[in-house]
Amino acid sequence: MAGESKKWVLMVTAQTPTNIAVIKYWGKRDETLILPINDSISVTLDPEHLCTTTTVAVSPSFESDRMWLNGKEISLTGSRYQNCLREIRSRASDVHDEGKGAHIEKKDWEKLQLHIASYNNFPTAAGLASSAAGFACLVFALAKLMNVKEDRGKLSTIARQGSGSACRSLFGGFVKWIMGKDENGSDSLAVQLVDEKHWDELVIIIAVVSSRQKETSSTSGMRESVETSLLLKHRAKEIVPRRITQMEEAIKNCDFSSFANLTCADSNQFHAVCLDTSPPIFYMNNTSHRIISCVEKWNHSEETPQVAYTFDAGPNAVLIARNRKTASLLLQRMLFYFPPAPETDLNNFILGDNSILRDAGIKEMKDIDALSPPPEIKDNAYVPKYRGEVSYFICTRPGRGPVELADVSQALLNPETGLPK
Numbered sequence: 001m002a003g004e005s006k007k008w009v010l011m012v013t014a015q016t017p018t019n020i021a022v023i024k025y026w027g028k029r030d031e032t033l034i035l036p037i038n039d040s041i042s043v044t045l046d047p048e049h050l051c052t053t054t055t056v057a058v059s060p061s062f063e064s065d066r067m068w069l070n071g072k073e074i075s076l077t078g079s080r081y082q083n084c085l086r087e088i089r090s091r092a093s094d095v096h097d098e099g100k101g102a103h104i105e106k107k108d109w110e111k112l113q114l115h116i117a118s119y120n121n122f123p124t125a126a127g128l129a130s131s132a133a134g135f136a137c138l139v140f141a142l143a144k145l146m147n148v149k150e151d152r153g154k155l156s157t158i159a160r161q162g163s164g165s166a167c168r169s170l171f172g173g174f175v176k177w178i179m180g181k182d183e184n185g186s187d188s189l190a191v192q193l194v195d196e197k198h199w200d201e202l203v204i205i206i207a208v209v210s211s212r213q214k215e216t217s218s219t220s221g222m223r224e225s226v227e228t229s230l231l232l233k234h235r236a237k238e239i240v241p242r243r244i245t246q247m248e249e250a251i252k253n254c255d256f257s258s259f260a261n262l263t264c265a266d267s268n269q270f271h272a273v274c275l276d277t278s279p280p281i282f283y284m285n286n287t288s289h290r291i292i293s294c295v296e297k298w299n300h301s302e303e304t305p306q307v308a309y310t311f312d313a314g315p316n317a318v319l320i321a322r323n324r325k326t327a328s329l330l331l332q333r334m335l336f337y338f339p340p341a342p343e344t345d346l347n348n349f350i351l352g353d354n355s356i357l358r359d360a361g362i363k364e365m366k367d368i369d370a371l372s373p374p375p376e377i378k379d380n381a382y383v384p385k386y387r388g389e390v391s392y393f394i395c396t397r398p399g400r401g402p403v404e405l406a407d408v409s410q411a412l413l414n415p416e417t418g419l420p421k
């Protein structure tokens with residue numbers, strides 16, 4: 001590298017999905033290495049609708065490591081960023097770009113500074129797993145830039161040190177985070193159970209109840225639960241191991257009934273652990289409870305469950321429908337109970353794959369007002385509506401893992417200056 005022109009900037013841009021756990025991770029046995037007290041399983045959400053895009057750049061002209069998140073410069077001094085950067089730098093290899101005249105040797109990476117720009121196309125820190133997509137994307141993009149020769153499982157152990165749930169975003173489809181046994185965390189990694197094509201009938205509808213930043217972060221919430229909840233200990237030791245086996249079986253066989261029963265039970269138990277924490281933590285709100293009641297009533301009126309619900313550390317509902325037909329019936333129910341606030345534009349209320357609206361027979365706002373109460377509601381029962389309680393819905397599906405974006409026009413950093421565009 002010595003004596004080279006200081007002009008070149010090398011860049012990589014990647015796109016990474018978020019994920020939602022169907023068997024939850026809640027509780028660490030090691031806070032620094034981020035080692036969990038139980039295995040967890042998640043489904044990766046289609047990055048077409050929810051994703052993080054990150055551009056990483058290196059140049060001898062950069063004076064320090066810098067990062068911009070959603071257009072604002074943020075500090076990289078936090079231990080989670082530092083741990084990820086240190087781990088990935090230590091695995092870097094030689095990189096040569098003849099076109100740019102850039103020759104980086106393995107040892108040079110310790111001295112070279114990085115610029116990172118990242119953008120989440122969904123609300124940050126609102127219980128939609130921005131930290132998961134964010135850290136997975138950071139590690140994946142840096143691994144490409146630095147020619148890291150490790151496999152995705154190994155990369156997941158680095159992303160895990162940014163945020164536990166991030167390790168699961170390195171794969172598409174259904175993913176298991178194996179808690180591992182080693183004290184150094186080397187076997188606490190993610191593995192893909194099946195890819196996104198294995199169970200492609202599933203449709204996922206997210207009801208965004210509130211996009212305000214939450215009061216208790218997942219990190220401090222789970223620390224408090226580990227310190228005070230007896231239910232958490234019982235859950236990790238006695239309940240989760242069995243559920244993991246059952247969930248793997250349900251996913252392998254595309255057995256929706258078992259999948260839905262396990263998913264709902266595990267979400268409810270996670271929130272019960274939060275309530276069992278001292279002082280108790282409330283992530284769900286009244287709207288969340290109303291959504292649960294609506295789905296439970298419907299599921300009980302049918303022979304088999306139609307929809308699974310799951311809630312992370314926030315009030316937003318993630319609803320998984322067995323197929324497209326069920327998803328359109330679900331959307332009708334959701335829109336009946338939670339019509340949009342006055343003056344809302346339908347296109348801003350149903351985001352993602354809004355072709356499901358057509359299946360649900362909704363073309364304009366007046367079609368929502370004309371929806372009849374769902375058939376599971378007893379005749380002449382009073383049916384309240386909760387206008388405006390859901391800010392918007394995102395319709396999506398299981399999706400693929402991280403990809404590199406080769407098209408430089410999608411980069412978030414200027415290829416000449418390495419500064420945000």
Ligand SMILES: Nc1ncnc2c1ncn2[C@@H]1O[C@H](COP(=O)(O)OP(=O)(O)OP(=O)(O)O)[C@@H](O)[C@H]1O
Pocket residue numbers: 052069118119120123124125126127128129130131132133134135138165217218219312313314
């Ligand atoms: N694109 C990104 N790149 C790097 N880091 C990110 C990115 N997006 C979010 N983060 C980090 O994650 C933090 C938010 O994590 P937090 O766990 O509070 O919220 P969340 O992930 O949206 O919600 P939850 O994990 O409860 O589902 C941000 O403050 C930031 O440090």
Ligand SMILES: C[C@@](O)(CCOP(=O)(O)OP(=O)(O)O)CC(=O)O
Pocket residue numbers: 020021023024025026034040131162163164165166218219220312313
């Ligand atoms: C409720 C959850 O979403 C908790 C996620 O917690 P985080 O991964 O955000 O926590 P840290 O490891 O402290 O960063 C359940 C899950 O994703 O499994």
